[in-house]
Amino acid sequence: MQINTFEEYQETYQKSINQPEEFWAGIASNFLWKKKWDNVLSWDFASPSIKWFEGAKLNITENCLDRHLAEKGDTPAIVWEPNDPEKESITLTYRVLHEQVCRFANVLKKNGVQKGDRVCIYMPMVPELAVAVLACARIGAVHSVVFGGFSAKSIADRINDAACKVVVTADGAFRGNKQIQLKEVIDDALIGCPTIEKVIVLTHTRTPVSMLKGRDCWWEDEIKLVDSNCPAEEMNAEDMLFILYTSGSTGKPKGVVHTCGGYMVYAGYTFSNVFNYQPGEVYFCTADIGWITGHSYIVYGPLSQGATTLMFEGIPTYPNASRFWDIVEKHQVNILYTAPTAIRSLMGFGTAPVQGKDLSSLRVLGSVGEPINEEAWHWFDEEIGKKNCPIVDTWWQTETGGIMISPIAFVTPTKPSFATLPLPGIQPILVDEQGKEIEGNGVNGNLCIKFPWPGMLRTTYGDHERCRLTYFSTYQNLYFTGDGCLRDEDGYYRITGRVDDVINVSGHRIGTAEVENAINMHAGVIESAVVGYPHDVKGQGIFAFVIYPGLSKDEDLTRKDILQTVTRIIGAIAKPDKILFVSGLPKTRSGKIMRRILRKVAEGDTSNLGDISTLLDPAVVQEIIDKSKQL
């Protein structure tokens, strides 16, 4: 499956475009199927209806576990590095991981989980999180992992949207010198979740938790009551594998649905190629399994390829800014996949934390989640890669399931801050606002994809129309990514950021509408408007313009109250970085907020606001500008 030269990439790419079905059938034959497909692909973007490998039967955990047992039973599958560097790291071999997954799968069954049921997972970055994910897949249950930073209300919304039956959680999580009381958050969430029947709680921080009779049970007790024999459920290629909630430009987060066959093929293929993974290597992706990067490139992609995947519980700056480099040295990491925001934050500490660290094991570096600025790219290249490791700047999305536009390590010549070229099978197209294709090189446009790929989303849970409207209706017969993109003179792609109302804060997608709704829940707030603005470390920060008539003298206290509200409604990750109290918002006569103006103000660039004559009350703009200067 691996591509080794640029010529080979070009040939493979051509083939994948000319004969996509043959191409993907060839890739898919590298995986383990209980029954082969009848049909490689049927599709229609208008509905949308996308089916890959129809008629095929498989279980993704047999690909991730069972098939490696004969030759790699004693190879480390997961290496876990705890938050506290003084504590022991843990290694789970493929044999041990297989056993644990089967055992926990039986625990799920014992607690009433059946094929097709939805299971919410809200856990720290511990091996048991991967075990829980795979155990769901083992029995054909659909997992919905919720990132540990979300609030009780966000969890409740997600649980209710998917009508989950069981929650798997832990007493708490360690994050740097903080502890997060996960079970307490779940207890709050479950007040409003009638579909939940059972909660399985892992002991981790060993903080006191309330355990409700009949509903809550301990992971450690449950696994003693079952055996470790659990045959893998036979799944159809198009059966649902998981739901992952993500923010869009409107309304509540939507549950992106991925299915078993195509997702597996795509995650495995892209992992093996982009990172040029070699047997025996240690691969470290610093993401959280609560996001798509963790799903595809900590769990499914690496394990499907028999790789050793390193899971890290903590944060890059604890106990100090050397932590990543200590981990690289300690575990002899060969491939490091991280986010620009982490690189920028570590850059801020200078080179001292890197000094004296043995990073010679590193062979490939990767970046994901947001545009990487040139300065960060060069720092990563020089200080970490010692100019000796290709950097793969991987562009993709929750909806795409896997990497779409990216260099292939050792194959594609890289260029700082460019995601470079599409992977085989991916057909990007740039369009203008009207949906007309922008051809040629040295052009900018909205990034769409014109042909299906196996890892793409199939629907949004419980609301297929929303999927159609969000991704397939803006431009006819195209999947719209929501990203702006430059194709330079060499035909290289550079993602310039979202063109919709989604902000990317430290690589986390946050919808402006969601934050506005949360702010508006605060008593006293009449209305608000939220925009993103450039932030040195986070990539984008959140700027909120808030109408709050009864504002007291202590504006700062009110600001803190609002932050508290947002934390309650969404989670700390959505807290605005700046709040500006204003008496009005720039609206058109039809009542639409002119965000373009607010974005300019947030950027601190008010010299050229463009045409404001269509505003209902142009005077508010001056007030906003004046106030913003005092902030």
Ligand code: WTA
């Ligand atoms: C952005 C994360 C520039 C982009 C895998 C996309 C990037 C959104 C890159 C998806 C990159 C991701 N360069 N921008 N290499 N990778 N993005 O769903 O705006 O959390 O639409 O998936 O992140 O975020 P999501």
